[in-house]
Amino acid sequence: MNTLRLARNEFRRITAGRLPKLAVLALILVPLLYGALYLYANADPYDRLDRVPAALVVADRGADGADGEHTNAGQRIADQLIESGAFEWHRVSESEAQIGVREGQYTFALTVPRDFTAALYSSADFQPRTGTLQLTTNDANNYLAGTIADKLGSEIRKSVASEVGTQAADQFLAGFGTIHQQVSKASQGAVELTKGAGKLSQGTTDLLGGSERLAGGLQTLQDKTADLPGQSERLAEGARQVAAGNERVAQAGNELAGTTQQLVNRLDGMPDRIAERLRAAGVAEADVQQVLTELGQLHTPIAEANGKVQDTAGQLRTLANGAEQVSSGADQLAGSAPELTNGISTASSGADELLAGARKLDTGAGDLHDGSTELRNGLRDGLKEIPNPDEQTREDTANTIGDPVGVQTTGQASAGSYGAGLAPFFLSLAAWIGAFVLFLLLRPLSSRALAAGQPAWRVALAGWFPAALLGLCQVVVMFAVVVWLVGITPAHPIQALGVLALASLAFTAILHALNAALGAVGKFLGLLILILQLVSAGGTFPWQTIPDALQPLHQVLPMGYVVHGLRHTLYAGASMDIGGDIAVLIAYLIGALALTTAAAYRQRVWTPSKLKPELVL
Template structure:
């Protein structure tokens, strides 16, 4: 018997009677029913999610955002119902919960009453997370619950995108306002820098002037320090002269009556008159320039007092401005620091530099305020001291002419007295007239001496005031010089800090991009949804059914072979006994189910491709892998039957169940427990599933060829086992070989 005759004989046996033909046809369509019906039921379940009953409960009370009422719960409810992804029903909380329990709804989405309130809190100082409550019951369907979870995530993502976009728009508008405000701040900082530069120049000029004033006031104080004691001595001498002149006048008046003792007395009188004349001439010469000098002193002191008063009055607004600037600088710095710290466009180094500049500005303005306060006090002291000096100098200037006039009269009287005593001494006969002239001169001398005494008294009383004013002027000028120096130093720091502030603010402003409303709208859309998942599937299944097809086609091929071997004989015992050609017998026994499997696989392919409309990229390759898998499974089940008989037939069922778990047809094989994961690479259905995926989805044909090679190795190995067992049976039989099989 040849292989062909063996195949014909087996087919004839299968179709010998109507019942046999009916059984044959029924077993032939088993894989078609299994694979086709299951894939038909699961062809595209996600396209019919709108038939899944679901309820939505909106309890949201709304909230207020930027002065307007918002109700995100109503928006979410409307979008869900309009989207029609599920068969939504808007209902109450009690009905929804009972509906989930009794199966009316597969799941319920509940929007809490504070949903909008929590969402708008994202733009406040105390943000809280909003929640959507998903109610499910796995008694309805576990997969429905899983789908509901995905629906909840989709709703959450949509709400997050909307709220995120609104928050991003608010942030971008705030940044635009900050940029505009920084522009104004930059302009103000530039003006501040310019003003402080001018103030710094004026402060240095003021410091130079107050330095010169301090030096001159110190010299004036030094020069007038001895003036009180000198004027007291002058007043004492003038009082003595006045007293002597008065005594002289009285004596001369008596002398007119007492001329008897005149010769001896006139000699003494002439000597005294000459001494008096000499002293008065010296006093006259020393006090000749006193009116002019005192007038110059009064004029200079008046100019100093006027200048100091003007300086104090004109410096007051500047000092008040500086103190106001010093008082406002902490607030300005406190306002700008949060803006700098919250900026998202500045680098950390830029923020550090800008904050350091603000700290320098605050420190410089504080020091400037303190220096301005000291300067104000010192200017008031200078104003008071210079006014006192001016008053003393004016009083001295007023009394100096009278003093000089008195000294001049006294000098003139002494000359007359000297001339008279000379004549008296030279010419006794003319004594009466000389004494009379002397008496007249003595009267004049007495009057002048009295005036001199009055002037020196006034001068003595004004001298302490003048000296005290000069000292106050020197102290005030020194304090003013110190304050002006401190002011200049503070303005130097303020100038540096304001320039750094202007530069840093301008640099920070340029880091914030300028944008208009449309640009901010686009930016907010990108910020709220920054990542879009692109579809770049190098090998895509057209739908859910196509995704399961490789697994169920492989299972259908195994089930088809298992069912056929319920009526097929693995090998012909008659052929073993009569022909004794084990290779031909094995090949004939395998070829019959292989040909029937080819018919099954081609028919199943047409159902998958055309009846179910599942896309297949490589049609020839897919049919080839299906046929190869069916032939391989036929060889494996035949080898089990040849080797173990009916036990082998049962092991074929067990092996199918193991591969149902380990083939990785539904979940990735990496999720399997360790022992099952090891079997994944050992059993043939793994490679048939992977090869059909590669050819059906347009994947790696190299991998498909590799999988086909593994299947071919299983095919040849199974045939080799069958050949070895059959060859042994052609040589001898055992009692087990003669025992009838359970499958006939």
């Protein structure tokens, strides 16, 4: 009897009758009920979070921003949350929220306190405090919902922090623009100051030159007028003497002028008197006339001489009067000369002080010019360093400062949904459970074949073939339902089904070997191995996160390799590096069949424990 006939006989045994057939069908559907139904129920729970009731309490009173505009950040958060539809939000009071979370009416509550906006703006007054959102959870309602709520609170915090940071950065950059404008004005002022300082410096240089010349001239004048009082006194004395001499000369002139005038006056009546006396003396008339003629000729030069004497006397009087005035002036000069020399001395001393001040002023003006030049150059250089972004650049920069770190996620392989992410684990788990329940109905080894002395390898393969075939039916039906009804689309469907089929063959071989070698104890070990694989396969969390004592199990037990192989065939973008997984599963398949063969060889000898086992499952 060959292996296929032995396997066919086992199929006939388990399908003889309506109930056995239904039992076989039920065994085929067990993995479907476990794997496909679970994945269907959890295909995309995040898409239905809008049905999860949550309480929202907005007590924020708002605050005035730096621009004087009243803002209510809490209300804005509430509007965004309700608009997002992330949860089924209910606007309630604080007491209603606490009671609702405690009694399970709301899964969690998010409270925005009264001073939330004020706290966000507190840094502007240099009295910073944190705006705190209050998240109330109750794990008795649902632990994962609380975890999601924590994540939501974290996202809100980051969003608000980014918004506030962006606003602060925008005001900060706007301040830079104002500073730039003011520094630009200051730079222009410095240019004008430099020009003015240059003119001042030139003016002080001219002033210094004039002061030097004035001081030199006054010093020379002081030197030249040092003897002025004595000289003016001598001049006054000489002038007085000249005035006295001129007065005497003028008086003599006056006396001479009076004498000559008297002479002229006498000469005027003298011809008539002489003529009378001559006539009286009997002088001939002709002689009288001749005498009169000669007297007339004599009168003319005398009259002319008298005129000159009179003129000279007048000039002498004028000269005497002038000399008197000169004398008076010389006296005044002599009296004023000491005061003048003192004034010149004082002016010279003042000119020296003026020169010293002009030198200091010239030095200061030069320093002012140099300093204003440095100020101008410094302001120009500083102006280049002060940011002056336009409105768009300022907005982009503020956004970057407010939220400087971005995360760009590059998915090398994408599951696509929560259900697809869990599919490798639950498909593997369902394949093991399916293989496990098969041996509730199937016999691991044919007693008839053993009694007939069939070769151990033939008996072993004949006992495995029915389970292998039913296991393949299990995974094919389950895979078809998962793909076409649940909607989890594998990236490489043929390879994914191949990994799942090989896993089923290996699992049925392992459980077959345990049942064949150990009987009821083997069934228990199959359940124990299932539990160990649940905690070590890394189906939900990365296997590196399990305790160190359990990590070797991940390397040894087969389910972790099935999970790995399914992930690399189900997800788009995966490397398809499943050669190691296939090799491990084939090794388990061959090893399990070898163990079953050894068990079949051993069981050809009938023992009392075999005829009457202590434990039957």
